[in-house]
Amino acid sequence: MIRTDSLQITPEILGLITRVDEFKGAWRALGTLAPDRLSALRRVATIESIGSSTRIEGSRLSDRDVERLLSNLQTNTFTTRDEQEVAGYAEVMDLVFASWQDISLTENHIKQLHQNLLVYSDKDTRHRGHYKTSNNSVAAFDEKGNPLGVVFETASPFDTPRLLTEMVTWFNDERAANRLHPLLLIGIWVVVFLEIHPFQDGNGRLSRVLTTLLLLQAGYAYVPYSSLESVIEQSKETYYLALRQTQGTIRSDAPNWQPWLLFFLKALAQQVHQLNRKLEREKLVLAALPTLALQIVEFAREHGRITMAEAIRLTDSNRNTLKQHFRTLVEQGHLVRHGAGRGAWYELR
Incomplete structure (x- = not known):
């Protein structure tokens, strides 16, 4: 059971939510660029998202490498694990952007997205789309892709199916009841998902795909045009620290949601800030x-x-x-x- 009775809405949290929601409300006015300009913004953001999300998990491919790989996706021949992960992430992002309205949050859809994410990964053939069967943990990587060590331990394979069922039911019930602000609801769901770490591999990447899906479903339509993943990559140490501080309390009577929610909301605010700057630059460029x-x-x-x-x-x-x-x-x-x-x-x- 996910407990939120200890959640405190501090002025800082409220201010961050307000900042993001103000941009959400202004997006239609700010986003009145020509379709080709919006398409170009989305392409750049997608490249950044794919590159950053895979590098957080240890990939060594630059955004330029990712851009080159995406231009040849139709070949379906990816020789390295990094390339396989990038290709899978690109396909699942395309799926989410095209069909987010039709992807309800169910265990079957989560498993299907995981299978799509790892569709090109040779070493993941046996376990993609299936919950883990052995213990795993969250590990951190430096900018060269070298492991830095374990960030925290995760749920056991025995407990995983039950915990996933509970958290999916909790999210859908809370979303229907409208008791929590959508950004708080999504933030809590994501950190619990990472605390469980339900699959043998690909959990971090899948958590960011699911974040995008849930934000789109909550009406944050600007998300495809600015990379949240790149914001997280630029703050990896803070990201892992926030995960560690909240993760250890999730199964207690009074979970400490503050560290993770502050990081999550600050990342969303930075995503908005970066997109706003891009839009202003577009206007200046077009005019001058x-x-x-x-x-x-x-x-x-x-x-x-x-x-x-x-x-x-x-x-x-x-x-x-x-x-x-x-x-x-x-x-x-x-x-x-x-x-x-x-x-x-x-x-x-």
């Missing part, structure tokens, strides 16, 4: 840039980078004219240059 420069920026945003050769093919302009536009875009802070000469390439700042 010449057509040729705008084409360059849009290509870089959609593909993650741009070279002189790509700009020539894109715009059918001469090299000297494009050099001047690239120089101006770098000076104005829109682009960052990497390399020199004909090997140079540019990405958004």
